[in-house]
Amino acid sequence: MSANRILKKLARTARVSLAILTAVPFSLGGTLANAAPPDQDHEKQHNKAQSPIQHVIVLIGENRTFDHVFATYIPRHGESVSNLLSKGIVNADGTPGPHFKKAQQFQAVAPFRTKYFISLDRHEKAPYDVLPEPTLNFSPNGTTPPPFPSATPPSILALIEPSLETTDLNLLTTGASGASNTFTLPDPDTRVENFSALPNGPFPLEGRSLPYDSYTGDTTHRLFEMWQQSDCNVKNATRENPSGCLSDLYPLVITNYTNQIDSVFDNPPAFDDNGGGNSMAFYNVQNGDAPVLKNLADEFSMSDNFHQSFMGGTGANHFMLGTGDAIFWSDGQGNPTPPPSHIANPDPLPGTDDLYTVDLLFDGNFTECGNPDQPGIKPIRDYLKSLPYDPKPNCVPGHFYMVNNDSPGFLPDGTMDAKGIASGGSVPPTNIRTIGDALNDKGISWAYYGGAYTAAVNLQHDPKSQNPGVQVGAAYCNICNFESYSTSIMGDPNQRATHIKDTIDFFAAVDNGTLPAVSFVKPDGLLDGHPASSKLDLFEAMLKKIVDHLNANQELFARTALIVTFDEGGGYYDSGYIQPLDFFGDGPRIPMIIVSPFTRGGHISHEYTDHVSILKFIERNWDLQPLTARSRDNFPNPKSDHANPYVPKNSPAIGDLFDLFDFDHDNGNHGQH
Numbered sequence: 066m067s068a069n070r071i072l073k074k075l076a077r078t079a080r081v082s083l084a085i086l087t088a089v090p091f092s093l094g095g096t097l098a099n100a101a102p103p104d105q106d107h108e109k110q111h112n113k114a115q116s117p118i119q120h121v122i123v124l125i126g127e128n129r130t131f132d133h134v135f136a137t138y139i140p141r142h143g144e145s146v147s148n149l150l151s152k153g154i155v156n157a158d159g160t161p162g163p164h165f166k167k168a169q170q171f172q173a174v175a176p177f178r179t180k181y182f183i184s185l186d187r188h189e190k191a192p193y194d195v196l197p198e199p200t201l202n203f204s205p206n207g208t209t210p211p212p213f214p215s216a217t218p219p220s221i222l223a224l225i226e227p228s229l230e231t232t233d234l235n236l237l238t239t240g241a242s243g244a245s246n247t248f249t250l251p252d253p254d255t256r257v258e259n260f261s262a263l264p265n266g267p268f269p270l271e272g273r274s275l276p277y278d279s280y281t282g283d284t285t286h287r288l289f290e291m292w293q294q295s296d297c298n299v300k301n302a303t304r305e306n307p308s309g310c311l312s313d314l315y316p317l318v319i320t321n322y323t324n325q326i327d328s329v330f331d332n333p334p335a336f337d338d339n340g341g342g343n344s345m346a347f348y349n350v351q352n353g354d355a356p357v358l359k360n361l362a363d364e365f366s367m368s369d370n371f372h373q374s375f376m377g378g379t380g381a382n383h384f385m386l387g388t389g390d391a392i393f394w395s396d397g398q399g400n401p402t403p404p405p406s407h408i409a410n411p412d413p414l415p416g417t418d419d420l421y422t423v424d425l426l427f428d429g430n431f432t433e434c435g436n437p438d439q440p441g442i443k444p445i446r447d448y449l450k451s452l453p454y455d456p457k458p459n460c461v462p463g464h465f466y467m468v469n470n471d472s473p474g475f476l477p478d479g480t481m482d483a484k485g486i487a488s489g490g491s492v493p494p495t496n497i498r499t500i501g502d503a504l505n506d507k508g509i510s511w512a513y514y515g516g517a518y519t520a521a522v523n524l525q526h527d528p529k530s531q532n533p534g535v536q537v538g539a540a541y542c543n544i545c546n547f548e549s550y551s552t553s554i555m556g557d558p559n560q561r562a563t564h565i566k567d568t569i570d571f572f573a574a575v576d577n578g579t580l581p582a583v584s585f586v587k588p589d590g591l592l593d594g595h596p597a598s599s600k601l602d603l604f605e606a607m608l609k610k611i612v613d614h615l616n617a618n619q620e621l622f623a624r625t626a627l628i629v630t631f632d633e634g635g636g637y638y639d640s641g642y643i644q645p646l647d648f649f650g651d652g653p654r655i656p657m658i659i660v661s662p663f664t665r666g667g668h669i670s671h672e673y674t675d676h677v678s679i680l681k682f683i684e685r686n687w688d689l690q691p692l693t694a695r696s697r698d699n700f701p702n703p704k705s706d707h708a709n710p711y712v713p714k715n716s717p718a719i720g721d722l723f724d725l726f727d728f729d730h731d732n733g734n735h736g737q738h
Contacts, residue, residue: 113509114582114686116728117663120625121686122584123679124611125386125545126604127379127595128286128635131369131654134355134601136267136347138362141667147369147711149267149347149640159269159349168266168640170196170345171296172317173419181289181411181441182419183448184298185314196263196342197316198253202282203597207241211591211598212280214238224534228516228568228592230613233606237591240279240600253341254282263342267638270346270354277354283597284340285319286636288377288432288468289411289424289441291652294318294344294636295376295643299451305709308452310643312653315344318419319636345638348601357605358656361612361629366664366725370641370711371657373633374676374697375650380470380544382632386676387499387547387585389696391649393464394431396486396493403431403465404489411441428489430469434648435462445648452645454716459647459695467492468649473549477521477541479561494552498692500583500680501554501564509687510581512564513548514571516589517541540590545632575614578621583683586611596635612660626726627660628679644673646697646717651675663726671710672720673703681721 136149137157149155153164171190205211213222215238222234242256253260256275270281294315301309319340348354374385384392394403409429410422423429437443449456460466474494476482485491504511517537524530524538548554548565555561574580594604608629615622639653677697684691684698691698702720703713
């Protein structure tokens with residue numbers, strides 16, 4: 066990723082007023098229980114649904130693991146949850162618990178490996194005495210937006226962020242670190258309590274000058290790095306953890322990644338990725354953090370076994386969400402190979418412990434995982450083969466798959482990005498079948514609503530515009546829109562106009578009752594909750610506005626399921642089980658909550674699921690077939706026993722989310738099931 070693109074990524078920021086969030090009671094379940102029955106003639110295509118759910122909304126935030134958000138969550142109604150608190154790793158106040166060592170992290174010891182590895186033996190690693198210091202890594206210091214100056218008129222803030230309620234616009238002006246320079250190393254986050262002497266394990270993201278409404282440091286999250294962070298080896302397997310993934314190399318991989326860039330530059334550049342101990346940080350919902358997410362979990366249904374589907378970052382996970390598959394390079398002219406500078410080589414540089422040969426400046430975005438002789442491929446394939454259920458890598462020889470963020474082949478207005486494709490920074494458009502194609506074939510309405518999409522089109526046409534409502538187009542997430550990679554949708558003007566829209570259009574559709582059957586909603590970079598460039602409370606503020614608008618249209622809400630999740634864990638630690646499905650993942654757990662009158666209050670599902678489970682739900686609900694012969698929606702639903710509900714006995718398997726609903730219970734919202 067170029068410096069310019071990284072800086073554009075940094076143009077994404079914002080958050081949610083705790084006073085507003087906590088002052089408004091979440092009585093949605095009780096309100097919905099009295100909702101009027103749905104109009105059976107409304108939008109006839111929705112009657113094709115196989116359940117009472119006629120509208121599915123998928124809201125996707127950024128870069129938070131389950132333990133990072135729900136480490137100390139205590140369920141209601143006697144339900145159980147798997148988190149740092151329940152495992153005794155931390156106490157309710159965030160201090161180390163009696164089993165704190167279960168989450169201890171390790172560093173490599175000499176002699177170092179000379180080839181890429183995904184696990185270290187006991188004699189090759191040693192526990193940290195204290196964690197590496199957490200860093201500010203890209204956190205805005207308040208000298209330039211974000212956050213926006215406190216004197217910014219509300220009318221301008223509303224123009225920039227129409228996805229926020231008026232009462233939450235002030236969150237766009239708060240939360241800066243106040244540090245003198247967050248882009249010069251070392252940059253420890255001194256706001257974290259005891260930052261220089263943190264015990265070796267998870268620590269609360271708090272301090273006297275670090276309230277919940279704060280921008281905090283980013284951390285590394287890429288495919289080869291995440292395989293290493295997970296430290297997977299069947300020699301470590303137990304009944305509870307048959308994949309043998311220990312997740313105990315998080316700070317090691319992050320600090321090595323930083324050293325890799327430092328070793329190339331005498332003076333580390335402004336886009337140096339230095340996470341330090343950030344990966345071990347967590348919020349504490351017992352102390353009031355993440356109040357919107359906690360209240361929704363209390364009132365509706367949540368999974369504590371929902372996973373990012375792809376080891377790595379934003380683009381690959383969003384594409385998997387839309388296709389159940391990975392995208393590969395094909396320029397349509399018989400050339401299956403991206404520019405050599407964009408082919409990853411994670412083998413260590415000579416004389417280093419783990420500094421990748423080709424992954425500098427975020428450009429190692431493709432790999433030929435069907436060829437075991439390619440660097441970094443054999444260790445992952447050998448590990449997969451060692452598992453009892455022998456998952457297929459699902460890599461076609463000769464295909465170079467995107468494993469990290471590369472831009473789509475279409476620009477926001479549907480123009481082909483010929484320059485980006487020629488440089489390797491954009492993937493040529495693909496014909497891989499998407500969920501949009503499947504819904505089109507059945508005449509089921511759908512839309513992808515991207516925050517600041519209209520502004521992005523306007524900015525593309527007028528890049529020198531000084532209008533804040535146009536400039537915010539830089540915060541549109543093009544790599545998040547899986548249809549932007551697709552010829553059949555983004556390359557067709559009629560399809561693009563029908564299905565690719567702005568979040569402004571989403572709120573209008575909710576309000577006027579024209580919401581399609583399936584909606585994917587992606588906040589822009591200011592509101593998506595991404596560390597450093599956004600704040601979790603900004604994501605919560607947009608989520609709260611969505612729930613408020615749904616609650617104002619109770620007839621619509623009575624037959625709607627709002628699925629709230631994240632694209633990936635962002636490099637944050639999680640203590641949950643990881644089920645390898647193929648070369649690309651799965652990855653760690655991420656939060657997932659379903660808000661619907663048909664979800665049981667405070668229920669927590671333990672069934673193993675990931676992003677593709679959302680596809681499976683849509684397909685089952687509207688009687689669709691799996692997208693392709695190789696897509697992950699072909700996997701069966703998990704079979705597990707009561708003693709160990711988190712691990713499928715029939716791996717590889719992923720659920721379809723139906724167990725989070727209670728369609729047999731009459732909530733007063735519908736007359737027939």
